[in-house]
Amino acid sequence: MSDDKPHMSGTVPPGDTSQRVGAEVVRERGVDPEELREKLLDAIAAEFTTYYYYTNLRTHLAGEEDYKEITEDARLEDRAHFELVLPRVYELGGKLPNDIRDFADRASCADAYLPDDPSAENILEVLLEAERCAIRTWSEICDMTRDADPRTYDMAQRVLNEEMDHEAWFIELLSKERDGEVNPAGHFVRGEPGEAPYSTNNRFNDSA
């Protein structure tokens, strides 16, 4: 066996816990890990606030059980997106703001407020545009990381898969509600509410 072990040393000294090889390899490949982690924080702040706002939007879809159910899937999957990507922020040397107000303020998408006229049509428009902001956000992160950071890219593309699902769902529902048009997403309900088939964290102790 060769004695040549080129990866046994690098820019981080042995035993140094103040630096992370997992971040330095990203820098070596051309992406600033500090800039990336701040962008990830903005993005997961949007996932977290959207989870909150979708709770309010869903409750106002009273009597529209199909709309409520699909909004619930999107809501729970946004929480899954927050939880999926959060560890990467720490791995890149970042941290959550101590104050949730600071966290909410830095979200990369606008607050998904309940419309003044909370009709189903108006709520579905808010939901659709929130999904579109998420698609743009995660596409940008995919672009940033595709060649430099396979771990973040893997997370971002999994989130993006579900955001594209969500956009298609709300196009279908808004087309029907607002325009009386059939504009299929081609999807059927998730197996469990908020199943997050691409983005869910590994479940531990799942003996069921």
Ligand SMILES: [Fe+2]
């Ligand atoms: Fe999301």
Ligand SMILES: [Fe+2]
């Ligand atoms: Fe979404």
